[in-house]
Amino acid sequence: MNSPQRQLSTLVSASERTALVYAGESWSYAELAAAADELARAMTAADLRGERVALALPNCPELVLCYLACFASGAVATPFNTRYAPPELEQALRRARPRWLVVHSGKLADLALIDPAVLDDTRVLVVGDSAGGHEEFGAVRAPSGSRDPEASDPGAPAVMFFTSGSTGRPKGVVHSHRSALGILTSTSEALGDVTADDVTQVFEPQVHVSGFIATMTTLLAGGTVALYDGFDPARYVEALQKHRPTLVCTHIDVLAQVLREPGMQRSWFSSLRGVYTGGDTVPAALQREFMAASGLPIGVGWGMTEAIWLTISRDPQLDRDGCIGVPVTGLEVRTDPETGELLVRGPMVMDHYWEDETLTAATLTDGWLHTGDLGEQDADGVWWFTGRIKDIIVRRTSKISPGEVESALDEHPGVAAAAVIGVPDAEEGQVPVAFVVPRDDAVLTIEDLLSFLRNRIAAYKIPARLYFRAALPLTTSGKINRRELSEG
Missing domain, CATH: 3.30.300.30 (ANL, C-terminal domain)
Incomplete structure (x- = not known):
C-alpha cells in the first residue's frame, strides 16, 4: 500500500459503517469510496497524473472526495487557504499552475477580481449554490470506457500545501505518497492509535495540515469524522454533545474558549478518550484548568507542514512550559551543536519545496529537516521547545x-x-x-x-x-x- 487512498480502499467491505457526518447528512464508506472512484476516473481520463488540482474549498464532503481522488489518480492535491484575498489567490494560482481548480461558489466574487489570464489553461469546477457560468463540480463524470487509475509510485508527489515563507513568498510544501502516508501513520500513533471505533470531531480547516491529518487519519483507520466548517464555541460544544466524539485534535485557543462557555459542564467531555493539540505548547495554567474541568489532560505534539506528527507528550508537565514530548516511531531528532536548532529525519518529512531547489537544499540535508525551532532534551529523553529561529x-x-x-x-x-x-x-x-x-x-x-x-x-x-x-x-x-x- 503506497497511498492513503489505496489503504482506504480496504475499508469498503465495511460498507454500512459511517465515514463522514456533515450538515446533518452521513456518508458511508461505500458511498465515499464510490464517489471518490468516479472522480478519480475522471481525473485519470483528463491525464492529471502529476498535475496540480487546486482546492479552494471550505470543510465539506467534496473536499474529502477531492483529496481521495487525487491520491488514487496520481494528481497532486493543492489546497488553498479559503481566507486568501484576491491578490493572494492570484499569486497561488500563478505559483501552482493547476490544471483543475475546484472552488466554492462563495469564492467566485474573489475569482472575478483576479487576472483572467491566470485561468486560461485551468478547468474551473464549482461547489455550492451557483456555478456562476462555470462547470458544476457535481456534474463531473468519468467518460464511458475510461481506464482505471494506476497505483502511483511511492515517491511521486501527492499533496502540496502552501505556507508562509520568511521572505513573504509562500512556500509550496510537497509531500510524496510515501510521506503523506507517513504523516497519517505517525498522527495515528500520536493520537493513541486511531481505530474504527473512534469518532473524531473536526472543525479545523482541511485545506491546512491540521484539518487534513485529523480527517484522513480517522478515515484511514475506518473511524467516523464529524465535520464542521468554521469554529464557534457554542457550535463546538453542541457538536461534543451531539456526536459524542472519542477524539479531538484542535488548537489550544479552541480549548480555552470552550472552557469559557457559559454553563460549562464536565459531561461535555465525557465521551472523549483523548484531547490533543499540535499547534503550540500548552501553558501549564491552561493544562491545569482543562484537567480540572474535563478530567482529561491535553496531549501535546510538535510538528509543522513540512513534517508532522513528530513528538507526543500525554503526561502533563505542570512545573514548566514548553514540553513537546518524545519522538513517534521512526523519527530521529537532534540539535545543531552550533545553533541549537532542532533537526528531524523520518518517514513523515516532506519531499521538497515546489520549484525551489535552493530552499530545498538549505532545508533538507541528508534527509534531515531544519525545523527553524530551538529545543533541548532532558535527562529522561523528553524534548522541550525553547523558541524559534525564524521570524514567522x-x-x-x-x-x-x-x-x-x-x-x-x-x-x-x-x-x-x-x-x-x-x-x-x-x-x-x-x-x-x-x-x-x-x-x-x-x-x-x-x-x-x-x-x-x-x-x-x-x-x-x-x-x-x-x-x-x-x-x-x-x-x-x-x-x-x-x-x-x-x-x-
Missing part, C-alpha cells in the same frame, strides 16, 4: 510572514518604510504589530492603512496594532533590525 508569527496556529504584511503596507503610496514583528498575546499566541514610516508629504491614519490592508491580505494577517515612526532601526548591513522594535 504564529497567530492561533496560522503562520504569518512579516515580509508579506510589510510588502502589502509598502504598496500604499503614503508609506516610506514598514516593519512587522510578532508580539506575545494571551489569547492568540502571537499577533503581528506594524511600524510604519510615512512619506514626508503623506497624511496617514491607522484606519486608512488597516482598510488598505483588508483588500490585500487575509484578515488574520492584519496587524493587531500599528504605530507610526520617524525611522526604523537598522543593522550595520542596512537591514531592518526587528530586535530593536518594541511597542514602548
Whole structure:
C-alpha cells in the first residue's frame, strides 16, 4: 500500500459503517469510496497524473472526495487557504499552475477580481449554490470506457500545501505518497492509535495540515469524522454533545474558549478518550484548568507542514512550559551543536519545496529537516521547545510572514518604510504589530492603512496594532533590525 487512498480502499467491505457526518447528512464508506472512484476516473481520463488540482474549498464532503481522488489518480492535491484575498489567490494560482481548480461558489466574487489570464489553461469546477457560468463540480463524470487509475509510485508527489515563507513568498510544501502516508501513520500513533471505533470531531480547516491529518487519519483507520466548517464555541460544544466524539485534535485557543462557555459542564467531555493539540505548547495554567474541568489532560505534539506528527507528550508537565514530548516511531531528532536548532529525519518529512531547489537544499540535508525551532532534551529523553529561529508569527496556529504584511503596507503610496514583528498575546499566541514610516508629504491614519490592508491580505494577517515612526532601526548591513522594535 503506497497511498492513503489505496489503504482506504480496504475499508469498503465495511460498507454500512459511517465515514463522514456533515450538515446533518452521513456518508458511508461505500458511498465515499464510490464517489471518490468516479472522480478519480475522471481525473485519470483528463491525464492529471502529476498535475496540480487546486482546492479552494471550505470543510465539506467534496473536499474529502477531492483529496481521495487525487491520491488514487496520481494528481497532486493543492489546497488553498479559503481566507486568501484576491491578490493572494492570484499569486497561488500563478505559483501552482493547476490544471483543475475546484472552488466554492462563495469564492467566485474573489475569482472575478483576479487576472483572467491566470485561468486560461485551468478547468474551473464549482461547489455550492451557483456555478456562476462555470462547470458544476457535481456534474463531473468519468467518460464511458475510461481506464482505471494506476497505483502511483511511492515517491511521486501527492499533496502540496502552501505556507508562509520568511521572505513573504509562500512556500509550496510537497509531500510524496510515501510521506503523506507517513504523516497519517505517525498522527495515528500520536493520537493513541486511531481505530474504527473512534469518532473524531473536526472543525479545523482541511485545506491546512491540521484539518487534513485529523480527517484522513480517522478515515484511514475506518473511524467516523464529524465535520464542521468554521469554529464557534457554542457550535463546538453542541457538536461534543451531539456526536459524542472519542477524539479531538484542535488548537489550544479552541480549548480555552470552550472552557469559557457559559454553563460549562464536565459531561461535555465525557465521551472523549483523548484531547490533543499540535499547534503550540500548552501553558501549564491552561493544562491545569482543562484537567480540572474535563478530567482529561491535553496531549501535546510538535510538528509543522513540512513534517508532522513528530513528538507526543500525554503526561502533563505542570512545573514548566514548553514540553513537546518524545519522538513517534521512526523519527530521529537532534540539535545543531552550533545553533541549537532542532533537526528531524523520518518517514513523515516532506519531499521538497515546489520549484525551489535552493530552499530545498538549505532545508533538507541528508534527509534531515531544519525545523527553524530551538529545543533541548532532558535527562529522561523528553524534548522541550525553547523558541524559534525564524521570524514567522504564529497567530492561533496560522503562520504569518512579516515580509508579506510589510510588502502589502509598502504598496500604499503614503508609506516610506514598514516593519512587522510578532508580539506575545494571551489569547492568540502571537499577533503581528506594524511600524510604519510615512512619506514626508503623506497624511496617514491607522484606519486608512488597516482598510488598505483588508483588500490585500487575509484578515488574520492584519496587524493587531500599528504605530507610526520617524525611522526604523537598522543593522550595520542596512537591514531592518526587528530586535530593536518594541511597542514602548
